[in-house]
Amino acid sequence: MSSLSFRKSLVALFVLAALGLTASVVLLSRSSGSAAAAARSSQVGGLGQTSGLLPRDHLTLGSAIQVNLSKQTVRLPIYPGKAPDGTRVWFTLLDASDAGLAADLGVNYAPKLANLAIGCPECVQEVTLESPTPQQNRFGPAVVNFKGVPDFSPSRVAEPGPTGFPLKRFQPGAVAGPGYSPFIRIAGSHVVYSAPIVAVGDRDFDVHNHINTSDRVLGVHIAPPSPPGKFLESWV
Known part of the structure; x- marks a missing residue:
């Protein structure tokens, strides 16, 4: 094989290798993009329950x-x-x-x-x-x-x-x-x-200006006296 033919063959191999590398990079990029998108989707969907009453x-x-x-x-x-x-x-x-x-x-x-x-x-x-x-x-x-x-x-x-x-x-x-x-x-x-x-206090709880309640309190319920056999709970 002449030196010219050898150089042409070598150039052709480099071109093919470059094309293959480019294809690999594109596939890898697409694969990485798909994985990232899937991860983002998983994160969004992985929040669990976001409304209603928690079981x-x-x-x-x-x-x-x-x-x-x-x-x-x-x-x-x-x-x-x-x-x-x-x-x-x-x-x-x-x-x-x-x-x-x-x-x-x-x-x-x-x-x-x-x-x-x-x-x-x-x-x-x-x-x-x-x-x-x-x-x-x-x-x-x-x-x-x-x-x-x-x-x-x-x-x-x-x-x-x-x-x-x-x-x-x-x-x-x-x-x-x-x-x-x-x-x-x-x-x-x-x-x-x-x-x-x-x-x-016992009544008139201020849940707006919070002069007698904690700043985070939104409401106070004081239960009446419990009837026989029951316990009525107060809550905040």
């Missing part, structure tokens, strides 16, 4: 009464308490440091809550329970006596500056009163609970 077997907080995905709200049971001055307060339970009690109450098991008071005694509020007779309280929960309560009356302010941040003017909303912490421990027990107070 109870999907709840991570067993005590939750209702999770409404359409309204993006959750309904939680609330329990009665008493401020140092005797004012009625209402709190909810979210976590407990004891596994058995967490399971019984339908709240999250958070064992590290038990360590809160080690370096910060004031971070855990010690509370007491009232002890009514069975005739006085046949079905309702015992009232918790708190040493401190939050002050919901301050208005939250966040006024943007010329470029957004830093803020031109700001003011926090609800603030903790003296002795208050959302983490409580019943006197004589080692178990720590996350039990934030979410409302103060």
Whole structure:
């Protein structure tokens, strides 16, 4: 074979190889594009339920009464308490440091809550329970006596500056009163609970300006006295 013929053959091989490589790149690109599109489709379709009421077997907080995905709200049971001055307060339970009690109450098991008071005694509020007779309280929960309560009356302010941040003017909303912490421990027990107070008072709960409710509260239902053989639940 002459050198000219050899060069022509070599050029032809390079051309064929280039064409094959180009075809491979195109196929790979199409394949990658299809995979990416499938992944995006899978992500969109993998969100699960996005509207309606969440089934109870999907709840991570067993005590939750209702999770409404359409309204993006959750309904939680609330329990009665008493401020140092005797004012009625209402709190909810979210976590407990004891596994058995967490399971019984339908709240999250958070064992590290038990360590809160080690370096910060004031971070855990010690509370007491009232002890009514069975005739006085046949079905309702015992009232918790708190040493401190939050002050919901301050208005939250966040006024943007010329470029957004830093803020031109700001003011926090609800603030903790003296002795208050959302983490409580019943006197004589080692178990720590996350039990934030979410409302103060017996009626006329303000869920617009939140002068006596937590900023996230949309409604408060206080159950009437329970009839014999039943327990009517209050919720927020």
